[in-house]
Amino acid sequence: MSKTKNKSLRIGLVGCGVVGGGVAEALLSKDKPWNNVPDSPNLELVRVADINWPASAKLGNGIVVPKSLRTSSIDDIISDPTIDTVIELIGGTGIAQDVIIRAIKAGKNVVTANKALLAKHGKKLFLLAGRAKREIAFEAAVAGGIPILSAIRAGLSANKIETIYGILNGTTNFILTRMTETGCTFSSALLEAQRLGFAEADPTLDIQGYDAAHKIQLLTALALGINVDMKNIPVRGIQDVSDIDISYAKQLGCKIKLIASAKITRAGIEIEVAPTLISNAHQLASVNNEINAVFVEGNMVGQQIFVGKGAGRYPTASAVISDCLELASGGGRKYVDCMNNAKSMLTVPKEKYVSEFYLRISASDKPGVLGTVTGVLGKEGISIKSCVQLESNEVGAPVPIALMTHNTSLSKIEAVKKRIDELSVIKAKTVFFSVIK
Amino acid sequence: MSKTKNKSLRIGLVGCGVVGGGVAEALLSKDKPWNNVPDSPNLELVRVADINWPASAKLGNGIVVPKSLRTSSIDDIISDPTIDTVIELIGGTGIAQDVIIRAIKAGKNVVTANKALLAKHGKKLFLLAGRAKREIAFEAAVAGGIPILSAIRAGLSANKIETIYGILNGTTNFILTRMTETGCTFSSALLEAQRLGFAEADPTLDIQGYDAAHKIQLLTALALGINVDMKNIPVRGIQDVSDIDISYAKQLGCKIKLIASAKITRAGIEIEVAPTLISNAHQLASVNNEINAVFVEGNMVGQQIFVGKGAGRYPTASAVISDCLELASGGGRKYVDCMNNAKSMLTVPKEKYVSEFYLRISASDKPGVLGTVTGVLGKEGISIKSCVQLESNEVGAPVPIALMTHNTSLSKIEAVKKRIDELSVIKAKTVFFSVIK
Numbered sequence: 001m002s003k004t005k006n007k008s009l010r011i012g013l014v015g016c017g018v019v020g021g022g023v024a025e026a027l028l029s030k031d032k033p034w035n036n037v038p039d040s041p042n043l044e045l046v047r048v049a050d051i052n053w054p055a056s057a058k059l060g061n062g063i064v065v066p067k068s069l070r071t072s073s074i075d076d077i078i079s080d081p082t083i084d085t086v087i088e089l090i091g092g093t094g095i096a097q098d099v100i101i102r103a104i105k106a107g108k109n110v111v112t113a114n115k116a117l118l119a120k121h122g123k124k125l126f127l128l129a130g131r132a133k134r135e136i137a138f139e140a141a142v143a144g145g146i147p148i149l150s151a152i153r154a155g156l157s158a159n160k161i162e163t164i165y166g167i168l169n170g171t172t173n174f175i176l177t178r179m180t181e182t183g184c185t186f187s188s189a190l191l192e193a194q195r196l197g198f199a200e201a202d203p204t205l206d207i208q209g210y211d212a213a214h215k216i217q218l219l220t221a222l223a224l225g226i227n228v229d230m231k232n233i234p235v236r237g238i239q240d241v242s243d244i245d246i247s248y249a250k251q252l253g254c255k256i257k258l259i260a261s262a263k264i265t266r267a268g269i270e271i272e273v274a275p276t277l278i279s280n281a282h283q284l285a286s287v288n289n290e291i292n293a294v295f296v297e298g299n300m301v302g303q304q305i306f307v308g309k310g311a312g313r314y315p316t317a318s319a320v321i322s323d324c325l326e327l328a329s330g331g332g333r334k335y336v337d338c339m340n341n342a343k344s345m346l347t348v349p350k351e352k353y354v355s356e357f358y359l360r361i362s363a364s365d366k367p368g369v370l371g372t373v374t375g376v377l378g379k380e381g382i383s384i385k386s387c388v389q390l391e392s393n394e395v396g397a398p399v400p401i402a403l404m405t406h407n408t409s410l411s412k413i414e415a416v417k418k419r420i421d422e423l424s425v426i427k428a429k430t431v432f433f434s435v436i437k
Numbered sequence: 438m439s440k441t442k443n444k445s446l447r448i449g450l451v452g453c454g455v456v457g458g459g460v461a462e463a464l465l466s467k468d469k470p471w472n473n474v475p476d477s478p479n480l481e482l483v484r485v486a487d488i489n490w491p492a493s494a495k496l497g498n499g500i501v502v503p504k505s506l507r508t509s510s511i512d513d514i515i516s517d518p519t520i521d522t523v524i525e526l527i528g529g530t531g532i533a534q535d536v537i538i539r540a541i542k543a544g545k546n547v548v549t550a551n552k553a554l555l556a557k558h559g560k561k562l563f564l565l566a567g568r569a570k571r572e573i574a575f576e577a578a579v580a581g582g583i584p585i586l587s588a589i590r591a592g593l594s595a596n597k598i599e600t601i602y603g604i605l606n607g608t609t610n611f612i613l614t615r616m617t618e619t620g621c622t623f624s625s626a627l628l629e630a631q632r633l634g635f636a637e638a639d640p641t642l643d644i645q646g647y648d649a650a651h652k653i654q655l656l657t658a659l660a661l662g663i664n665v666d667m668k669n670i671p672v673r674g675i676q677d678v679s680d681i682d683i684s685y686a687k688q689l690g691c692k693i694k695l696i697a698s699a700k701i702t703r704a705g706i707e708i709e710v711a712p713t714l715i716s717n718a719h720q721l722a723s724v725n726n727e728i729n730a731v732f733v734e735g736n737m738v739g740q741q742i743f744v745g746k747g748a749g750r751y752p753t754a755s756a757v758i759s760d761c762l763e764l765a766s767g768g769g770r771k772y773v774d775c776m777n778n779a780k781s782m783l784t785v786p787k788e789k790y791v792s793e794f795y796l797r798i799s800a801s802d803k804p805g806v807l808g809t810v811t812g813v814l815g816k817e818g819i820s821i822k823s824c825v826q827l828e829s830n831e832v833g834a835p836v837p838i839a840l841m842t843h844n845t846s847l848s849k850i851e852a853v854k855k856r857i858d859e860l861s862v863i864k865a866k867t868v869f870f871s872v873i874k
Contacts, residue, residue, distance in 0.1 A: 026595060026737065033597035033736070036662060037774045139592070145738035147592020154591060154768060155576070155584020158463060158758035160470035225473060283744065286720055299470070300463065300755035301582035305744035307720065318737035321595035331591060331768010337474045 008042035009328050012077030012108075014099050015089035016050040016057075016065065019113055019140070022317030023087060024048055025059035028066075034325055041328030043321070045069065047077050078102045085327060087320060088112040093120060100125055104134045111323045113140035113316055116205070119214035119230055122221075126339040137323035137335050142215045143168055143292045145315030146308040147322060152223045152296070153332035159298030161223045165261030168215040170290035170310045171206035172238045172258040174198040177288040179246045180255060186241060198290050208237035209258060209273040216260035216271060220342075222335070223296065224262055226269050227342035235273045240431045245360055248388065248402040249277055255285040256433065268346040270353060275433045277358050277404075282436060350411035356385065356435040357405045357413050361420055362398040362428035369425050373401060376423075380416050382408045398427035404435070445479035446765050449514030449545075451536050452527035453487040453494075453502065456550055456577070459754030460524060461485055462496035465503075471762055478765030480758070482506065484514050497750075515539045522764060524757060525549040530557060537562055541571045548760045550577035550753055553642075556651035556667055559658075563776040574760035574772050579652045580605055580729045582752025583745040584759060589660045589733070590769035596735030598660045602698030605652040607727035607747045608643035609675045609695040611635040614725040616683045617692060623678060635727050645674035646695060646710040653697035653708060657779075659772070660733065661699055663706050664779035672710045677868045682797055685825065685839040686714055692722040693870065705783040707790060712870045714795050714841075719873060787848035793822065793872040794842045794850050798857055799835040799865035806862050810838060813860075817853050819845045835864035841872070 027045040048069050050056045057065040086103035129136045139149045178189040193199035205211045213235045249256050259276040278285045287293040292310025309315040363369045387403040417430045464482040486508050487493040494502040523540035566573045576586045615626040630636035642648045650672045686693050696713040715722045724730040729747025746752040800806045824840040854867045
């Protein structure tokens with residue numbers, strides 16, 4: 001047992017919006033569950049910076065940020081020598097980056113939920129923190145309230161982890177769930193998600209898979225010890241998932257989920273974000289709505305699954321505060337040490353990325369179309385596991401052909417897609433998804 | 438960030454059987470995943486006590502416990518002042534208790550997987566450790582490789598937890614899964630579990646629910662902060678679950694699982710181990726075979742689910758080693774502080790324990806039986822949600838009547854069971870299970 005006395009933190013919070021407000025509320029509440037045990041560290045909120053006072057001062061449960069704590073100047077936090085910990089919750093890669101760099105240079109530890117910033121510019125920031133012997137803690141950046149980074153750094157610390165994947169974006173999972181449950185179109189599910197606050201006004205980062213890509217980049221560095229540049233992660237979002245795909249997946253006993261995955265193979269690191277068909281028997285298939293889930297495979301522990309809310313005010317604030325408590329008491333492998341220790345590895349070439357695939361082809365309703373299309377697959381040496389040509393909704397409309405292949409390579413699938421899309425009978429771009437059994 | 442330098446541990450291992458052997462193998466292996474990060478603590482295995490040398494010396498992957506480390510005397514570990522950490526993996530409540538007490542008195546920290554001992558005698562042991570400022574770490578005692586205690590003490594440390602439940606025993610989950618998947622009887626599923634090593638030769642502790650009760654006792658103290666004496670935990674095992682129940686549950690769109698649960702309510706702590714009908718839509722319904730799963734509900738984070746292997750050599754060893762790494766580096770709320778801080782609370786009286794219930798009644802195949810039986814429920818004011826009288830297998834054999842009630846109290850169900858079992862038409866004791874929707 002470490003003999004260190006738990007120390008208290010003096011915290012400066014930058015950003016008092018959705019998540020920041022939740023953090024402030026918990027830190028200012030009289031009922032702090034973490035204080036139930038003797039000698040627990042004291043988390044003292046010393047200053048809160050936001051540009052939206054007094055509106056941001058009103059938190060939940062009747063708690064208000066006291067005037068004496070409010071500031072609109074980040075300098076008030078950076079230049080306060082009594083503040084040892086800066087929580088950055090403004091998001092984005094501009095000012096946020098500046099705040100983190102200045103905080104570290106001023107000798108402070110940082111807690112952040114900023115996945116986009118860390119996935120894109122983390123290498124530089126973690127190096128800076130490592131040299132300054134400071135910590136950048138980011139439990140809240142990946143899968144919200146699920147303590148997956150804590151599990152990797154502490155609970156599963158005995159394990160070599162070579163596979164990690166999951167549902168890391170709540171917005172897309174909500175949309176896919178609604179499409180599955182109601183049979184509605186992508187755009188009406190997106191509208192519902194926006195109305196309920198599960199999707200932002202501009203949902204591009206979520207829908208196109210980049211948010212999930214940021215998270216799998218961070219998980220891959222922390223859990224697998226492999227640093228992959230964002231530009232080397234193939235990202236396919238859910239923008240092309242149609243109600244036809246959902247309905248065909250149902251017939252196959254599958255669900256469609258946006259899966260972010262990373263696996264160390266002999267051919268390199270296999271990492272991607274992609275819409276994926278998952279058998280209903282798989283535990284990820286029943287993770288619905290805005291819920292996230294992470295699969296981790298450790299060499300000793302086998303397969304572990306963590307399920308919970310991946311976003312939202314209080315779940316994310318829960319992760320931020322657990323990081324603060326850990327900073328105060330020590331414990332777990334340090335984030336910065338792990339991130340700086342991550343090695344480079346070549347990504348698996350497309351020829352060696354092998355999976356079953358689902359394809360949906362939109363063709364003219366003409367005799368011989370099915371033969372032409374399947375002929376292209378045959379020439380490429382791809383064998384077909386099952387195939388359905390569906391009826392078109394109206395006369396003259398393109399007919400969707402949905403098929404599942406046996407194992408083949410991504411390079412062959414891309415080649416086939418290209419060749420099919422060049423055929424004169426093809427009415428819309430061919431869509432393909434990966435498959436997990 | 439704690440400024441403590443990670444320290445190394447000098448470890449004495451007591452018990453080199455299934456789990457102990459897995460721990461020794463990992464500690465003696467050249468490839469230690471936890472050493473991949475700079476400044477990680479060194480876990481040095483100094484001595485191993487076992488009564489079964491040389492057989493126990495042979496570990497997996499060609500690793501052998503060196504002769505210089507082997508001893509058959511526990512004293513060699515307790516009296517070695519250079520050993521700072523004792524891992525107790527002999528099990529049982531006799532010698533194991535003695536080892537832990539002597540280790541603490543000798544100023545050593547303890548890591549153990551011994552749920553029976555800690556659930557029964559933990560209060561005394563944790564007090565002793567608290568006074569000596571020593572730690573008793575027991576991640577491996579609950580849900581094997583699932584880092585649930587780490588999650589409670591660190592990852593979810595910001596949360597007030599008032600509900601925790603799950604599948605905490607792999608043997609019974611394996612048996613129930615086989616019965617569900619093959620339609621076989623309880624006894625043939627048990628035989629299969631024993632053949633595959635998922636059930637011990639004497640499976641009483643598992644089958645009758647006591648192993649799960651030990652684990653929920655520990656979880657309730659650690660997560661809910663409530664100390665419940667083992668004798669106050671109502672425990673019903675799976676010994677009375679028949680293939681008729683499994684088949685009827687299927688018709689209802691449910692699975693039967695052995696659920697250990699604890700919840701703080703206004704009327705006190707509601708804690709039990711009981712066979713339970715769970716809707717197929719519930720995530721626990723798809724946790725099969727020997728896998729364990731724990732549900733935790735935190736006030737900030739909402740519902741979290743942790744799924745993984747709950748027993749076995751390497752998963753349990755993974756938990757033991759994560760505890761050792763944490764002892765070396767500090768972190769998380771201390772086990773001993775949390776356990777000593779747990780308060781007493783009255784258990785909910787049976788009148789206030791409200792649930793839907795499933796009952797199976799075995800009656801003579803005579804006219805009017807169904808009316809007689811349901812009449813008893815009516816008199817007690819219990820309304821019936823659904824009811825099936827099944828055909829008997831052979832002429833003269835008792836007919837099973839399976840029924841689901843609306844919400845009612847446990848006291849009423851027990852009263853009804855008693856009254857039904859006294860009827861002359863009843864051929865075997867009535868069985869009842871709880872229901873989770």
